[in-house]
Structure formats: C-alpha cells, structure tokens
Amino acid sequence: MEHNKGNYSNGVVKGFLISAVVWGVVGMLVGLIIAFQLVFPSLNLDLPWTSFGRLRPLHTNAIIFGFALSIVFAGVYHSMQRVLRTRLFSDTLAKIHLILYNTIIVLAAVTLLLGYSQAKEYAELEWPIDILVAVMWVIFTINFFGTLAIRKEKQMFVAIWFFMATVIAVPILYIVNNLAIPTGLFSSYSIFSGSFDANVQWWYGHNAVAFVLTTPFLGIMYYYFPKHIKLPLYSHRLSIVHFWSLVFIYIWAGPHHLLWSPVPDWAQSLGTAFSIMLILPSWGGMLNGFLTLTQAKEKVQTDATLKFFLVAITFYGMSTFEGPMMSLKSVNGLSHFTDWTIGHVHAGALGWVGFMSIAMLYYLVPRVWHTKLYSEKFANWHFWLGTLGILLYVVSMWVSGITEGLLWRAVDSSTGELLYKSWNYITDQLWAMRLVRALGGTLYLTGMILMGYNLYKTVQLSPSRTKQA
Amino acid sequence: MSESKITKSHTSLENKSALFAILTTVALLVGGLVEVLPPFLMSSDLFVKPIASVKPYSGLELAGRDLYIKEGCLNCHTQMIRPFKWETDRFDPTRAYGDAPYSKGGEYVYDRPFLWGSKRTGPDLWHESQIQPSAAWHKTHLINPREVSENSVMPGYPWLFENKVDADTVIGKMETLKNVFDVPYSDEDFAKAKEELADATEGDAMIAYLLKLGRDTANIEGQ
Numbered sequence: 001m002e003h004n005k006g007n008y009s010n011g012v013v014k015g016f017l018i019s020a021v022v023w024g025v026v027g028m029l030v031g032l033i034i035a036f037q038l039v040f041p042s043l044n045l046d047l048p049w050t051s052f053g054r055l056r057p058l059h060t061n062a063i064i065f066g067f068a069l070s071i072v073f074a075g076v077y078h079s080m081q082r083v084l085r086t087r088l089f090s091d092t093l094a095k096i097h098l099i100l101y102n103t104i105i106v107l108a109a110v111t112l113l114l115g116y117s118q119a120k121e122y123a124e125l126e127w128p129i130d131i132l133v134a135v136m137w138v139i140f141t142i143n144f145f146g147t148l149a150i151r152k153e154k155q156m157f158v159a160i161w162f163f164m165a166t167v168i169a170v171p172i173l174y175i176v177n178n179l180a181i182p183t184g185l186f187s188s189y190s191i192f193s194g195s196f197d198a199n200v201q202w203w204y205g206h207n208a209v210a211f212v213l214t215t216p217f218l219g220i221m222y223y224y225f226p227k228h229i230k231l232p233l234y235s236h237r238l239s240i241v242h243f244w245s246l247v248f249i250y251i252w253a254g255p256h257h258l259l260w261s262p263v264p265d266w267a268q269s270l271g272t273a274f275s276i277m278l279i280l281p282s283w284g285g286m287l288n289g290f291l292t293l294t295q296a297k298e299k300v301q302t303d304a305t306l307k308f309f310l311v312a313i314t315f316y317g318m319s320t321f322e323g324p325m326m327s328l329k330s331v332n333g334l335s336h337f338t339d340w341t342i343g344h345v346h347a348g349a350l351g352w353v354g355f356m357s358i359a360m361l362y363y364l365v366p367r368v369w370h371t372k373l374y375s376e377k378f379a380n381w382h383f384w385l386g387t388l389g390i391l392l393y394v395v396s397m398w399v400s401g402i403t404e405g406l407l408w409r410a411v412d413s414s415t416g417e418l419l420y421k422s423w424n425y426i427t428d429q430l431w432a433m434r435l436v437r438a439l440g441g442t443l444y445l446t447g448m449i450l451m452g453y454n455l456y457k458t459v460q461l462s463p464s465r466t467k468q469a
Numbered sequence: 470m471s472e473s474k475i476t477k478s479h480t481s482l483e484n485k486s487a488l489f490a491i492l493t494t495v496a497l498l499v500g501g502l503v504e505v506l507p508p509f510l511m512s513s514d515l516f517v518k519p520i521a522s523v524k525p526y527s528g529l530e531l532a533g534r535d536l537y538i539k540e541g542c543l544n545c546h547t548q549m550i551r552p553f554k555w556e557t558d559r560f561d562p563t564r565a566y567g568d569a570p571y572s573k574g575g576e577y578v579y580d581r582p583f584l585w586g587s588k589r590t591g592p593d594l595w596h597e598s599q600i601q602p603s604a605a606w607h608k609t610h611l612i613n614p615r616e617v618s619e620n621s622v623m624p625g626y627p628w629l630f631e632n633k634v635d636a637d638t639v640i641g642k643m644e645t646l647k648n649v650f651d652v653p654y655s656d657e658d659f660a661k662a663k664e665e666l667a668d669a670t671e672g673d674a675m676i677a678y679l680l681k682l683g684r685d686t687a688n689i690e691g692q
Contacts (some may be wrong), residue, residue, distance in 0.1 A: 035622070036588065044624030053541025095645055113556045115539035119582045148486040155483045164490055169497050176505065181649050183642045189533070193650070194577025195517050196508050198585055203504050240479045247493060252500035260551035261576035261585065264516060267504070276498070316573075337589035408478040411557040418558050423592045 001271065008081040010368045012094040016074035017365060019102055020357065021068030021452050026109075026447045029058040035438035038172065042351035048395050049113040057124045058112045060458055064122060064212060066105045072216040072359040073101070073140070076163050078364060079223040083157040088144025091265055100136045104129060116186040121199045122208050124184045130178045137171050158239040162219035165247050169211040177204035195262050203254035210250040213348065217356045218246075218285050224360050225309050226292055229299065233278030234291035242284025256327035268329070275327035282320030289313040297405050298340070304379035308359035311387060315351025318345065327355060334409075339430065339437075340401025343394050352391045358451060370464065374457035378450055388467045400433035409465050486678045496681035520575035523685045525652045526678070528662025529669055532639045533678025536671050537584065538627060548572075548595040548682065549585035562594070576686055577609040579652060591623055607676045629672035636666035 034055050037043045044051045081088060086348050088094055108125050111117075117124040124135070133220070156164075177200050180188035190197050226233050233239065255271030257261060290313060299306055322344050326335050333340060366373045373379060407426045410419040420426055476605040482489055508516045527536055536542070550560045552571040561570035573594060577583055592600075599605065612630060634644055640662060646652040665677075 033655070038622055040626060043624045045602075046625045046627055048540070048628055051540065051626070053544050053624070056544040057541060098588055114497060117538055117540075118542065119538040119584060120542055121587060126656070145486070151486075153509075155480065157487060157490065161489065161493070164486075165493050165497070166488060168494050172497070174499065181645060184638065187642075189580040189642070189646065192581070192583075193572040194580045194583050197581065197583040199508055200505060201583070204503070237473060237476050244496060248496040248500065250500075251497055252504060254504055257587065258585075260553070261549055262517070262572050262577070270504070277604050288510065333553065334550070335588070336551075341588065352632070370475070407552070411558075416554075418555060426623060427590075428620055 008085050009077075009091045009094065011270040012088070012091070012098050013074050013078040013368050015095075015098040015362070016070045017099075017368070019069055019098070019105075020070035020074060020361065021455060022069055023105060024061055024357070024424070025445070025448055025452055027059060027062030027067050028439055028441070028448055030055055030062060031339055031443045032284070034059055035434070035441050039435045039438055042350060048115065053111055056250050057121075058109060058120060061108050061124060061321065062093060062105070063111060064208065065108065068213055068217075068353050069101075071099070071220070071360060072166070072212070073161075075220045075224070075360055076144070076216065078346060079159055079219075079370065080144070080163065083153065083160060084147060084151035084397040085222065086136055086147060086151050089143050093143045093146075097139045097143065098162065100132065100139070104132050104136060107132070109327065114186075117176070118188060118190065119181065120177065120190070120197075121205055123174070123201070124206060127178070127180055127182050130174070133446075134175060137174070140173070141167055150405070157223070157232070158243065159219040159223040161239075161243050162215045162222065165243075166211045166216045166219075168417070169207065169215075169251075173204045173207050173211065174214045176459055177201055179227060184412075194274065198258055198261065199263055199267065201253075202257035206257060207251055209348070210211045210246075214250070215246070220356055221285070221289055221309070221313065225262040225289060228309065228359075229296040229364050231292065232294045234288055234295070238284055238288045238313065242288065246278075246281035246285070247282060249274050253278055253327070256332070259327070259329050259332040272327050272329060275324045278322050279321060283317060284402050286313055286317035286320070288315075298361060304376055304383050305359050305362040305378070307380075307383045308355045308362065311383075312352050312355035312359060314349055314354065315390070319348040320429065321350060321443065322347065334405040338401035338404045339397045339433070342406065342434055343397025343401060346397065347394045349387070350393060354390075354444075355386065356446075361451065361455065365458055369459050369462040371458060371461040374454050374461060377460070378454040382447040382450050385443045387449070389440045389442070389444030389447065392443065393437050396436035396440065400430045400437070403429055403433070417463050478580075482595075484639055492494070492624065494504045516645045517574035517578065519578065519686075520573065520686060520688055523578060525579045525646070525654060525658075525666065526681060527642055527658065528636075528639050529634075529677040530681040531642060531678075532647075532666065532671075533674035533676070533681075535639075535642070536629065536675050537555075537678060538582075540629075541685050542594075543584045543586045543587075545590035545623070546587060547586035550593055553586045553630055554663055556593075560596050560600065563599050565683075567689070570596075581646075581650065594664070596685040596687070598680045598682055599687050600683075602680065604676050604680065607679055608672060610679050611672060611675065612657040629675055630670050632671045634666055634669045634671055634674050636663060636669075 026409060034052050037052050077088060107129050111126060112124060116126045118126060179191045182188045183190060192200050222233060252274035253271050255267045256275045259268050293310060300310060325331055326344060345423060362373060362379055407420045407429065411417060412419055472669040550556055550572045557570040606617060610618060611626045613625045640659065643662060645656055647654045
C-alpha cells in the first residue's frame, strides 16, 4: 500500500483501531439499553433477543473482547514494532488475526442473542467459538514471539513485559475455565461442578480483569503516555518491582468473588489476603504514571489526550483501592450482589480501560493515518462528557448499592424481624439512582459517538485519502 | 535515579526474551496452581461435603435449567445464600432448612455449570420451592411479572409457554451426564423423562426447575 512507506506494518493497526471504535460504540449502546431496561422494564419488549438476560452478556463480551481487546491488539502491534525496531514477524498472520477476531465477535454477538451460553461470566461463548478464540490466540502468540525473535533493539521496553504477561496468561485461564463436554453444536456442560466450577470460574473471571483489562493497558500507558508528552518514563526500577509483584500476586485473588460462599474458608482468606497485597503493585503502576506526568503538568490544561491519560490513571488508582476494600469479608457482606459491584466494575471499565483506550485512539489515529486530529475542541468536549458520565454512573451505583445492601440487612431492633420483607419495595428505592446511572451512560456514549465522528473526519484528512480522491 | 544492582541485573534479563517469558510463566503458575489444583487433590469431603438427600435433575428440570441459562436468568438472580441471619431469614421464611439454612457445597454437586450468580437484582432462588411453591403463580409471573408482582423490573417471558421442549435433546443430555459425569440416572429416570417431556412447553420445564430448587434439602428429619 502506498501510504505504508515506513518499515512498519500499519494496516493491521488501522483495522484494530476501527474495530475498537465500532465495537466500543455497539457494546456501550447495548449497555445503555440494559441500563434503561432496569428502569423501564417494558423496554425488554417481551421478545427473547431483546430481553435483559441475553443482552447483558452481549454487553460485557462486546466491551471486554470487542472494544478492549481491539485496543490491546492495535496497541501491541503498533508499539512493539517501534520499541523493538522491527516490522511485524508476519503481516499475513496479523491479517488473519484481524479477520478471525472480527468474525469471532460477530459470531459471539449472534449466538449470545440466540441464547447460546455456557452461563459463566465473561466465558459465555460456546465451545466452537472457544476453539476459534484459542486458534486466534495461537496466531497472535506466534506473531508476538516471532516479532520478539527478529527484534533489532535487544532490550525489551517495559510495555513489552506487560503485553507478554497477557499473551501467556490469557490462554491458560481461558482454556481451563472453558473445559466442557459438548452436548450439541452450541451446547455443553462444564467439566467442573458446583463449588469446583465456581472456584475455577472466578480464578478465570478475576484474571480476565488482570490480564485483559489491566496488564495490557499498563503496557499501553507505559508506551503511549511518555510518547505523548515526549518525556521519559519516571522510574525504570519502579516498573520492575511492580511488574513482577503484579504478575505474581494478581492470580491468587480470584476467590474474593466467592466470599461467604460454600467454597472453603482457606480459599476465601487466600483471596482476601492477596487482594490486599495487590494494592501495592497496582499503586506502583499508578505512581509511575503520575510521576511521569509531573514532568508535564502545565500541558494538562490544554491537551485533551493528556486529560484522558490523567483521569484514566486516577481511576486505576481508585479502582485498585476500592477492589481490595470490597475483598474484606465485612465490606463484601454489604457490597456483594449489589449495584456497588456494578459501580466498581465501571469505575475501572469506563475510567481506566475506557479513558486509556480513548487516549490511545486520539494519539494513534492521527499518527497512523499521517494527519492531525480533526478537532481538539470535540476531543475536549468528549473528555467532559465522559468524565461527567463516569461520575454520575459511579456515584449513583455507590448510593444504590449501599442502600440496597443496608435495606436487605435492616432488622427491627427489638424483634429481630426483617424490616423490608418486600423485594419490590427495595427495588423501588433504587429506581432514581438507576435512572441517574443510565443518564451517566448516555453522556459517556454521546462522548464516544462524538469521538467516532472526530476520528472519522480525521481519517478523511489523511493525505493518502485526499490523493486518492 | 541511581542504577541499583537489581536494575542492572534486570536490564540484562530484558535482553533475553525467552528467559523473560519463562520467568513470567513461572510467576503466573505459582498462584494459578495453588488456587486451582488443591480442590481436585483434596478428599472431596474437605472441599464439598456430600449431602445424601440431594438428587440429580429430572429430564424436565434439566430442560428448565438449560432454559434458565439460555435466558440469562443468572444475570439478575443468585442461587447462593450466605450465612447471615438477615439473609437466611429472607430466603428461608418457612424455616424449612433447620439451624444452618445457608448454602452448602454438597447441594450443588449436580450443577454444571454452577449458577450462583454475582448480582441480586431479583431475589435469590436457591430455596424457591419453599418460598413460592405455586406453579400457577410462576406461570402468571413468567408471562407478565407485573401482574402478580407490582413494580417488578423483570422482563416477561411469554414465549416460554409457546415453545415446546425437544425431548430427544434433553434425553441425549441426560445420557451425556450419566456416561461422562456418573450422574446416577436409572432406567426409570429416563422413562419418566420421556413421559414428562412428551408434550411439555419450555415454561413447564422452567417451572419444574424453579420448584426443584431447594426441594431436596427442605424439611429433612434431624436438621
């Protein structure tokens, strides 16, 4: 291709960037629909493929595997060529990866709407799709290590370490948790039962957060953030300490999703202890980000992309403190099963993953298309829409979740009888907060659509495009 | 920052991608194995204590369970009652489960996959057979929840009562469970399943499943 004059392959990067914007908007739109369904249940339409139970897995899968993973693949393929000073090991494999990946996401969307599900959270996809995912990951792994093997820069930059952790950990987690005996083309039963299954599922579920939504995004932070402000990373030593401790500790913390459950206490306690320890490596990453930023404080006021980086790192720090607190058994007794958990997840998803992704998109799209961002003003608008959206979302879910948790446990002090026996009464109390959450989501999605438009116009400014026209 | 010994030796590691990958794998596997392996190595009594009265799902109940998965009910309903007084009061209102009315591992041995859920937008269902034993109520509620439960935010599932269950598929699944996982289905169970499933709607199956929840462990002597 003409516009690919450099020695790096950019085509696949562009493909994944477009995938990210498309699946991001789709996934968030589905999220918004289900948020409104919880406020206005008639929006379920009494139809199978529009009801909450089928849309919610579509939302989570589209965001985690459609949006976030697109960003990760784009970021890995783009940055690794540069820090390793080599072209990708194989453009063909990368192209197959891109096509197979998008095929998988489409298949996922269709089968989830049809109700084909393994019922395990973030592992709903049935076995034929699981096999495709495994094949795709093998292709990615070959290309990743192949590129490492032909690298011209011997020293691997810190971003590569974090990407490598993802490349290695994801297949281990994914394959073990998805082990099942097929009973039909799109049905199967887990090889694990009851408590065993719960233990394996949340070992997987928690580490999907670790190795899909955390380590690769730290890699993205470590590469794109210093690049954007054109200043070096604050501390190499801090990166070393927090990388190894994060990779070692994260994987222990899964059972904090199963506190007070029939899973034995030793497993629960282990989950809690390691969750508390996890604060340190997590904050190591946050601090390295913040301290890098202190070198460029004055730019924060004007630079929209930098604002996204800054708020993303802030939410990373916040979520990785809130998470361990919710892993304490006493706090978890209140927060578990409530909207608080949903708020916590979205502080991480909208704040950390979402804003880090958005920052990367604003940084990368103009660069790979060899042009300038169409509108810095729109990007600033996007920042404020997004930030306000997150705040409304997170605060409303805190209030709703804590309200819910307190009403469940409220008893008459003299008789010990439950004060709020009516489930619908409790649901009613949460209505307004759930509406505020949906409005927060509306703002966030509006920002995303504005970004989509801004990036579309940016791509149209590309010199190769204008030449063609 | 000054270059420490650690930083220096790590820099040499950063030049060796294969060794780096191996060490990363080792770091991952330590916690990974400790979390996942012991349950399978421990004597089953330690991880999950068996409960004699717990029976496998009948054909119709199994069909209902698969529909519960298909419709994603677990996105809003839990099936796991925690050991808090306020929680057991709410989900064991008839005191059918003795002095330890919370969920125990042995109750879930036939659950593949487990369906504990992570969000309780609607109430927990693990003791549903004792909380709402009326099949007629469940039918009305599944078709239009707001008809019997004012202000409920649950979707309606009218199509469950229009679609028929495919008996052969369910029987095939029972055979898989028996052959692969040693679920103790007898010939009688298969005969009964054929009979139950012959003209059943998906709604019938769903209700049979809901009324199975908590039935095997309720009102047992000596609890």
